[in-house]
Amino acid sequence: MKKLKIGDLEKIREKVRRTANLRQGKARAKITVHMGTCGIAAGAREILSALLKEIEKKKLNDVIVTTSGCAGLCSREPMATVEIKDKPPVKYVDLTAEKIKKILNVHIIKGNIINDYALAIGSERTH
Amino acid sequence: MQDLSLHILDIVENSIDAGAKKIEIIIKENIRQNLLVLKIKDNGKGMDKNTIAKVLDPFYTTKKTRRVGLGLSMLAQAAKEAEGDFNIKSKKGKGTTVTAKFVHDHIDRKPIGNMAETIIVLIAGKGMKVDFIYEHHKNSKNFVFDTKIIKNELNDVPINNAEVLNILRKNIIKELKRIGTMI
Numbered sequence: 001m002k003k004l005k006i007g008d009l010e011k012i013r014e015k016v017r018r019t020a021n022l023r024q025g026k027a028r029a030k031i032t033v034h035m036g037t038c039g040i041a042a043g044a045r046e047i048l049s050a051l052l053k054e055i056e057k058k059k060l061n062d063v064i065v066t067t068s069g070c071a072g073l074c075s076r077e078p079m080a081t082v083e084i085k086d087k088p089p090v091k092y093v094d095l096t097a098e099k100i101k102k103i104l105n106v107h108i109i110k111g112n113i114i115n116d117y118a119l120a121i122g123s124e125r126t127h
Numbered sequence: 128m129q130d131l132s133l134h135i136l137d138i139v140e141n142s143i144d145a146g147a148k149k150i151e152i153i154i155k156e157n158i159r160q161n162l163l164v165l166k167i168k169d170n171g172k173g174m175d176k177n178t179i180a181k182v183l184d185p186f187y188t189t190k191k192t193r194r195v196g197l198g199l200s201m202l203a204q205a206a207k208e209a210e211g212d213f214n215i216k217s218k219k220g221k222g223t224t225v226t227a228k229f230v231h232d233h234i235d236r237k238p239i240g241n242m243a244e245t246i247i248v249l250i251a252g253k254g255m256k257v258d259f260i261y262e263h264h265k266n267s268k269n270f271v272f273d274t275k276i277i278k279n280e281l282n283d284v285p286i287n288n289a290e291v292l293n294i295l296r297k298n299i300i301k302e303l304k305r306i307g308t309m310i
């Protein structure tokens with residue numbers, strides 16, 4: 001059976017090693033995209049892809065992307081939670097690729113919460 | 128769900144929720160037999176007989192946030208619509224295998240969709256904790272993608288690094304084109 005050969009892997013390993021913050025605990029921000037069934041059906045995969053591409057473009061080595069299960073708020077999917085070091089987490093709802101890119105540039109890079117996209121405090125309810 | 132790659136992402140999320148550390152995704156396309164088979168195999172906590180029997184009920188879930196579970200019944204429905212077959216094998220404490228079969232050229236068979244994106248998103252989310260193996264066979268051609276091997280080659284560079292993921296995405300697309308399943 002043919003194994004995937006990735007010739008560039010060695011090159012990329014050296015390159016990333018030179019530029020990235022490889023030590024753990026150095027991340028400044030974490031973005032969690034909700035990947036439950038409702039999230040996926042509403043477009044969560046495209047949100048994560050757009051985020052990865054933008055992170056690569058901007059060379060943001062201190063931003064971690066991760067996924068979690070259903071957040072219990074299916075009608076507001078796709079959703080993502082942004083956590084900046086030492087700040088309370090912010091939940092963003094009804095996301096699009098454009099919105100998540102803006103969140104990355106305005107909230108994560110510049111530090112300003114985009115209230116228009118955020119889940120209003122108190123409106124969080126399951127189902 | 129628009130296509131099978133999204134169903135697969137969703138079924139794999141179940142495996143992740145079940146604490147799996149190794150998840151295999153196998154797609155076999157056989158044009159001569161007019162058959163498409165998806166298999167998702169994990170080594171998570173598994174289910175007992177009782178749970179397996181309930182799982183295909185679209186209202187059954189063990190989640191605390193919601194009362195409906197949809198993932199498995201949606202894939203079962205997709206298989207049924209393409210005159211296929213759906214099956215779950217699970218052993219408590221050992222793991223679970225979900226298999227869906229489809230008539231390949233059936234008019235109601237959902238397209239495979241973007242498997243490269245599904246794999247990349249899985250690695251981005253859980254690639255540091257879980258090993259993913261993706262096998263895709265089309266007629267006599269095939270390829271295997273194993274994150275364990277890639278992690279070894281990367282050494283201390285994390286597999287979920289955005290630049291690494293970009294390279295991996297390009298490679299998966301290239302391979303899927305080589306075996307003739309992605310245009």
Ligand SMILES: Nc1ncnc2c1ncn2[C@@H]1O[C@H](COP(=O)(O)OP(=O)(O)OP(=O)(O)O)[C@@H](O)[C@H]1O
Nearest residue numbers: 036037141142145173188189190196197198199223
């Ligand atoms: N791979 C697995 N290992 C162990 N248990 C599983 C697995 N897949 C599904 N289950 C069990 O079956 C239930 C139903 O799964 P299903 O995907 O249909 O719905 P859900 O995951 O609960 O909710 P949803 O998919 O709608 O977000 C799960 O809650 C879980 O208890």
Ligand SMILES: [Mg+2]
Nearest residue numbers: 037141198199
């Ligand atoms: Mg599920």
